[in-house]
Amino acid sequence: MEKVYDKCCGIDVHKKIIVACFVYGRKQEIKEFGATTRELLELSDWLQKGGCEIAAMESTGSYWKPLYNILESVGLKAIVVNAQHMKAVPGRKTDVKDAEWIADLLRHGLLKASYIPSKEQRELRELVGYRKSLVADKTRELNRLQKMLEGANIKLSGTVSSIDGKSARNILKLLVQGEKIDVSKLEELKNQKLIASNLKASYEQLAEDLNGVMTKLQRQMMKELISHIDELDKHIENLNEQIDDHMNLDEKKAVNEIKKVTGIGEDGAKAIVAVIGTDMDRFPTDAHLASWAGLCPGNNESAKKRRSGKTTKGNKLLRTTLVVCAHAAVKVKSSYFYAQFKRISAHRGKKRAYVAVAHSMLIAIYHILKDGIEFEDLGSEYYNQFNKERKINAYLKKLKNLGWELPTTIMA
Numbered sequence: 001m002e003k004v005y006d007k008c009c010g011i012d013v014h015k016k017i018i019v020a021c022f023v024y025g026r027k028q029e030i031k032e033f034g035a036t037t038r039e040l041l042e043l044s045d046w047l048q049k050g051g052c053e054i055a056a057m058e059s060t061g062s063y064w065k066p067l068y069n070i071l072e073s074v075g076l077k078a079i080v081v082n083a084q085h086m087k088a089v090p091g092r093k094t095d096v097k098d099a100e101w102i103a104d105l106l107r108h109g110l111l112k113a114s115y116i117p118s119k120e121q122r123e124l125r126e127l128v129g130y131r132k133s134l135v136a137d138k139t140r141e142l143n144r145l146q147k148m149l150e151g152a153n154i155k156l157s158g159t160v161s162s163i164d165g166k167s168a169r170n171i172l173k174l175l176v177q178g179e180k181i182d183v184s185k186l187e188e189l190k191n192q193k194l195i196a197s198n199l200k201a202s203y204e205q206l207a208e209d210l211n212g213v214m215t216k217l218q219r220q221m222m223k224e225l226i227s228h229i230d231e232l233d234k235h236i237e238n239l240n241e242q243i244d245d246h247m248n249l250d251e252k253k254a255v256n257e258i259k260k261v262t263g264i265g266e267d268g269a270k271a272i273v274a275v276i277g278t279d280m281d282r283f284p285t286d287a288h289l290a291s292w293a294g295l296c297p298g299n300n301e302s303a304k305k306r307r308s309g310k311t312t313k314g315n316k317l318l319r320t321t322l323v324v325c326a327h328a329a330v331k332v333k334s335s336y337f338y339a340q341f342k343r344i345s346a347h348r349g350k351k352r353a354y355v356a357v358a359h360s361m362l363i364a365i366y367h368i369l370k371d372g373i374e375f376e377d378l379g380s381e382y383y384n385q386f387n388k389e390r391k392i393n394a395y396l397k398k399l400k401n402l403g404w405e406l407p408t409t410i411m412a
Contacts, residue, residue, distance in 0.1 A: 003108060004108060007024040007052050008052065008055065009047055009103060010056055010106055013058055014035075017034065017095065018032070019095040020046075021100045029050075031043075037066070037070075044074050054079065055076060056080075056111055057081070059083060059114055060083065079106075081111045081112065115282060123246065124274045125275060125317070127274070128274040129274075130239065131243065132317065134239065135236060138229060141225055145229070152213060155209035159199060159200055159206050166195075166196070167195040167196045176219050176223050182207050247273070250278045255273050258368060262329045262337055263331075263335075264325045265325075265328075268321055276365075276369075286362075290359055290363065293322070293362055295322065295355060311355060319358070323354055325361060334377075336360075336377050339382055339383055341356075343383060
């Protein structure tokens, strides 16, 4: 096999141990390092002094990140590769042999580098990912609060649109204080503009729904839950400001363009830009981006038979963000995504249909960023433009099977 690199290094990364195999010419040198910053700097100095052209390491958890950052800072080319793409021979697995195998594959150009964004984008991705985890924490706390209210037989969720809204919060504040809420109290809150005047239920019904049995312990727990939710709100707001400050002009412009896609809001657009960036040259085609995101079917064919082609593993943050956006997009009945969802869900199921819509949204985003074009919704009647005659005959056949006959005047 032809050698691509004369001097290269394969690195097996673990939590506290790093094994490096430096190959130069027909020789190789193996060293073991710790995972502290001092020892990682020693590793980078060793590679620089040896004239290493490139280093490769497995994408093991988050342990590769400190080493990658140090190699990047000293100007040494490094790539991160998927561990599944370079499995060692079974029965011969040790840390040293792993490092040797990585170095051998790298030397002959048989490793495919994973997409690693720039340091600024990696930091933005961490901010967005942390914000998403806090939003999930808040959702769990709201579910706990709702469960506690149901346990006290307080039917607040059926009266207000959200138990996290202004009206619900002011009502919960009184409940925690142990006050009894009747129609006169609700009228007083309305005059003070503490609750909305257009709630889902009348004040009489609301007073009846709030007439539950709440113990002292339940009130204390509700107080802690509400306090935690308020604290999470402050952290989420701070993260929103940090994300805005960290984004450059190109990223902000990309967010504004992606927001035009049906179903994608401000937070979703920021998460998408944080993951894929604005430079689409790293993805040769939209299919490469969809595959990297894990939103396209996998290949599983043998003897000309197509087997289960379930979606591959991809970037979790991007995939979940797009699927959530797909749920919002299919609710717009005038959109192309609604028609696509109805068409696919009828014979493939709703879950597959949501993934298909997310895939279409990602394809649109790719061309928005790649070609600089604006998003244009094709509309819910898009599929009706094709095979009109065949569709008419199919519908007439269904009507005939249901007992409906075509009037003779129409036939004439």
